[in-house]
Amino acid sequence: FWWSLLVGVDWWDAVGCAQSATEDGI
Known part of the structure; x- marks a missing residue:
């Protein structure tokens, strides 16, 4: 359970x- x-x-x-990478254009 905890691992899930x-x-x-x-x-x-x-x-x-x-x-975030996509928005930054990376």
Whole structure:
């Protein structure tokens, strides 16, 4: 259960970084 939460956080963090990179034009 706890590991699934950590994976979810990592996934959302990766998505957020990808969106930020896209907005910055990188």
